[in-house]
Amino acid sequence: MIPIIEKEKCTACGNCADICPPGAITLDNEAVCIAADLCEECGFCVTQCPVGAITIRFPMSLDR
Ligand code: SF4
Ligand code: SF4
Numbered sequence: 269m270i271p272i273i274e275k276e277k278c279t280a281c282g283n284c285a286d287i288c289p290p291g292a293i294t295l296d297n298e299a300v301c302i303a304a305d306l307c308e309e310c311g312f313c314v315t316q317c318p319v320g321a322i323t324i325r326f327p328m329s330l331d332r
Contacts, residue, residue, distance in 0.1 A: 269324055271307070271322045271323065272324070272325065274321045275321075284300065287312045288313055289310060
């Protein structure tokens with residue numbers, strides 16, 4: 269599952285784009301965009317967002 273951005277919370281600080289190892293996150297016109305084909309689901313961006321705008325929902329299959 270790639271991260272979900274809550275656009276209402278995002279302040280376009282750029283932290284998530286800076287921390288993303290494969291460079292999957294871009295800021296375009298202050299809107300955060302995540303390239304699903306590049307995202308490695310590491311979760312770093314979730315920990316770096318100062319306003320808690322990023323979440324990852326893990327698949328149910330991990331709940332065993
Ligand atoms: S989960 Fe990792 S790879 Fe995916 S967008 Fe966030 S920092 Fe980048
Ligand atoms: S770290 Fe959070 S507030 Fe900053 S650009 Fe990314 S989603 Fe927006």
